[in-house]
Amino acid sequence: MEIKEIQEEIIDEFSMFDDWMQRYEYMIDLGKSLPLINEEFKTDDNIIKGCQSKVWVHAELEDNKLVFTADSDAIITKGIIAILIRAFSNQKPQDILDADTQFIDEIGLKEHLSPTRANGLVSMIKQLKLYAVAYQTQIED
Amino acid sequence: MLDIKKIREDFPILKREVNGKPLVYLDNAATSQTPQQVIDVIVDYYQNYNANIHRGVHTLSQEATDKYEQARIKIQKHFNAAKSYEIIFTSGTTHSINLVANGFASLINKGDEVIVSAMEHHSNIVPWQMLCERTGAILKVIPMNLEGELRMDVYEELLNDKTKLVFCNHISNALGTINPIEEIIEKAHKVGAAVLIDGAQAAPHLIADVQALNVDFYTCSAHKICGPTGEGMLYGKEEWLNKLPPYQGGGEMIAEVTFEKTTYADLPHKFEAGTPNICGGIAFGAALDYMNAIGFDEIAKYEHELLEYATQELLKIDGLKIYGTAKNKTSVISFNIEGIHPYDMGSILDKLGIAVRTGHHCAQPIMDFFKIPGTVRASFAFYNTKEEVDVLVAGVLRAKSMLL
Numbered sequence: 001m002e003i004k005e006i007q008e009e010i011i012d013e014f015s016m017f018d019d020w021m022q023r024y025e026y027m028i029d030l031g032k033s034l035p036l037i038n039e040e041f042k043t044d045d046n047i048i049k050g051c052q053s054k055v056w057v058h059a060e061l062e063d064n065k066l067v068f069t070a071d072s073d074a075i076i077t078k079g080i081i082a083i084l085i086r087a088f089s090n091q092k093p094q095d096i097l098d099a100d101t102q103f104i105d106e107i108g109l110k111e112h113l114s115p116t117r118a119n120g121l122v123s124m125i126k127q128l129k130l131y132a133v134a135y136q137t138q139i140e141d
Numbered sequence: 142m143l144d145i146k147k148i149r150e151d152f153p154i155l156k157r158e159v160n161g162k163p164l165v166y167l168d169n170a171a172t173s174q175t176p177q178q179v180i181d182v183i184v185d186y187y188q189n190y191n192a193n194i195h196r197g198v199h200t201l202s203q204e205a206t207d208k209y210e211q212a213r214i215k216i217q218k219h220f221n222a223a224k225s226y227e228i229i230f231t232s233g234t235t236h237s238i239n240l241v242a243n244g245f246a247s248l249i250n251k252g253d254e255v256i257v258s259a260m261e262h263h264s265n266i267v268p269w270q271m272l273c274e275r276t277g278a279i280l281k282v283i284p285m286n287l288e289g290e291l292r293m294d295v296y297e298e299l300l301n302d303k304t305k306l307v308f309c310n311h312i313s314n315a316l317g318t319i320n321p322i323e324e325i326i327e328k329a330h331k332v333g334a335a336v337l338i339d340g341a342q343a344a345p346h347l348i349a350d351v352q353a354l355n356v357d358f359y360t361c362s363a364h365k366i367c368g369p370t371g372e373g374m375l376y377g378k379e380e381w382l383n384k385l386p387p388y389q390g391g392g393e394m395i396a397e398v399t400f401e402k403t404t405y406a407d408l409p410h411k412f413e414a415g416t417p418n419i420c421g422g423i424a425f426g427a428a429l430d431y432m433n434a435i436g437f438d439e440i441a442k443y444e445h446e447l448l449e450y451a452t453q454e455l456l457k458i459d460g461l462k463i464y465g466t467a468k469n470k471t472s473v474i475s476f477n478i479e480g481i482h483p484y485d486m487g488s489i490l491d492k493l494g495i496a497v498r499t500g501h502h503c504a505q506p507i508m509d510f511f512k513i514p515g516t517v518r519a520s521f522a523f524y525n526t527k528e529e530v531d532v533l534v535a536g537v538l539r540a541k542s543m544l545l
Contacts, residue, residue: 020160020492025543052484052500052515073514074482075544076489 003095006087007103014107023108027079034082037069048123053077055124059131065090066135068128080109081124088128093136101125143435143443148524151176151431155524162494165529165536170314170473170520171498172364173345175428179367182427186420194419195393195410209419212426213409219429220359221350222376226408229375229382230422234341235264237360237375238308240412241337242268244385245306251277255306256299256334258283258291258320259510260313263503265339269308278305285510289316289465297328304334311343315502315518316465317448317473319343326356335381341365345522346444346471348437351376363421368428372421375412382408389414440523444472447521451530458537464507464516472521475502478537481544483515489540490517495533 001009017023037046041058048055053074060067068089072078087103088096104110149155152174157164166174186208192201194209210225217225231237249255255269259282273280283296291309300307307329312319322338329336337358340349344361351359358381363372377385387394387405391414396404405411432440451474455461460479477483487499500515501508508515519533 021543024489024492028543053482054514074484076485 003087003091003099007099010083010087011103011106017108020108024076027083027109028075029079030082031072031075031078031080034071034078034085035069037071041069042071048127055081057081057124057127057131059128059135061135061138064092064139066093066096066132068131070124080104083107083109084125084128093132093139096132097129097136143439143523145443145524145526148435149526151178152524153177153180159494159496160492165495165532167519167521167525167529167533168496168498169345169522169525170317170342170365170518172370173367173522174524175369176367176431178431179369179424179427183369183420183424186423191420193416205419205423208423208426209417212422215426215429216374219348219433220374220376221352223352224379227376227379227382229377229409229412230417231360231373231375231412232371232418233362233364233373234339234360235268237358237373238265238337238339239268240375240388241358241377241385242272243388246272246275247386248384249276249278249305252303253278253305254281254299254301254303255279255308256281256283256296256304256329257307258309259285260289260291260316260318260320260504260507261308261310262314262339262341263505265308265310266506269306283309285318288467289313289318289470289507290467291318291320291325293321293324296325300328300332300334302332304329304332306335306337308337308339310339310341311349312340312346312471312473313465313504313507314342314473315475315504315507315516316467317342317470317475317520318465318467319469319471322356323354326354330355342471342473345432346437346441357381363425363428366428367431368425369418369421372418372425374425379408382412385412387411387414391415393417435523443523444521447525447527447530448472448474450527451519451521451533454530454534455537458534458541460541461537464511464513473518474520475516475518477513477516478541478545481541483517485544486517486537486540489543490533490536493532493536493539495536497533 037056037058042056046056046058053072055072057070068085070081072081154174190201190204192205194206213228214225216228222228255278257269281299284292309320309325311322326336335357338356340359340361345366357378359376364370394406394411394414396406461476464475483499487497490497498518
């Protein structure tokens with residue numbers, strides 16, 4: 001599935017919720033079910049330092065597609081990471097680079113993407129895109 | 142008895158809603174809210190006598206200068222400083238500490254020792270580390286116990302004739318501990334060391350008498366005592382302020398300038414380069430008037446009741462642990478619930494209209510000491526109520542059921 005389609009699917013899922021509590025409960029569930037990053041990749045090199053919660057991201061190229069695994073010590077952050085990974089993992093680097101993150105607004109989580117929010121998620125998206133740039137260059141070489 | 146209902150009427154912001162819920166503001170240790178009386182002073186300044194001070198011959202400038210200098214005298218009286226020129230207006234506690242640290246760079250030599258406490262805010266650690274890097278002085282740390290109290294026995298062992306400076310907060314921002322600063326000051330003086338006390342967290346709860354304390358430097362920020370942000374004060378004993386070189390060069394701080402040589406202005410202007418936060422200084426004075434009209438004894442008594450009630454109610458929650466259980470503490474409760482990251486707790490509480498601080502509270506060494514990533518911190522002011530404590534407790538329980 002293309003990134004755009006996955007994002008539409010996520011928007012559909014979130015449209016079922018009436019209030020913030022249901023959205024948060026769903027995110028918390030997503031966070032709990034996120035396949036964890038392999039412990040060996042939970043290194044300081046892979047850490048994205050937000051002010052308050054730690055986020056680790058690891059990327060690997062499989063069949064010219066980028067596969068992301070990640071973890072966080074905060075569960076709500078983890079839920080949002082799970083959503084991002086679902087949208088961006090297993091995609092071609094160029095497609096990741098071209099994709100936008102508008103869908104986060106549409107599922108009512110805009111507040112988490114504000115650059116002033118101290119949760120490191122903006123840095124996380126930047127990091128996903130940086131991995132995409134790096135691997136895109138590798139493919140072109 | 143404080144009439145809390147009437148006091149709350151003074152604070153327009155307390156009427157607003159957040160995320161569709163009435164605001165419960167429990168982040169007072171970060172910044173306090175501003176009463177209408179202080180807001181009116183700010184508006185009055187910009188509507189009626191906004192002008193640069195100490196320079197103009199015109200009426201507005203004279204009026205602004207008079208009010209600004211009156212504010213300095215209010216601050217002097219509040220802290221019982223001997224002279225009004227021992228009160229330096231700064232942009233806040235961080236600025237004050239940097240001013241002193243920078244000045245000491247020329248008074249400290251390689252191998253000298255400076256002592257800091259283990260429960261400092263980063264703003265009372267980093268400037269001194271920078272000082273040590275520049276001068277080759279050595280930084281020593283007074284450790285604390287698990288209750289969050291300073292180990293005074295170790296402090297005594299750290300003091301010696303190489304100790305030049307001791308700096309410590311009056312009250313810890315992360316734990317609420319009231320430190321025994323009288324003893325800290327007295328013992329430091331015995332070895333000839335100067336003492337700087339960071340009063341940022343103490344100023345909203347009690348009045349520090351700088352002469353009775355015999356402290357060398359004392360500092361606080363206006364925005365934690367119902368005043369505006371970007372404004373604060375540094376008290377320094379006259380003899381120390383005369384010894385320290387100016388921090389910043391510029392207008393206002395000079396006596397005479399030629400390209401060959403500049404002579405500096407007298408105290409306090411020597412440390413007040415450039416156009417200051419005039420409105421902020423005047424509003425700082427108004428905030429002290431407001432707090433004093435309510436009365437610090439009453440405030441302390443009421444906040445202590447809130448602290449005891451909140452502690453008792455929060456501890457009923459299974460798995461909740463409070464960090465900072467000193468016998469002598471102010472209305473700050475730092476806590477975690479086993480298995481829940483403070484960031485998650487804070488996010489859910491925010492959705493419920495409850496403002497708390499989460500994270501390391503700019504005091505990472507304390508978090509490292511307790512081996513935690515941070516805490517949730519609820520800090521109470523005299524305008525908070527027991528009903529708000531109940532809302533907090535209900536919110537924590539709700540967040541807990543969602544997150545675990």
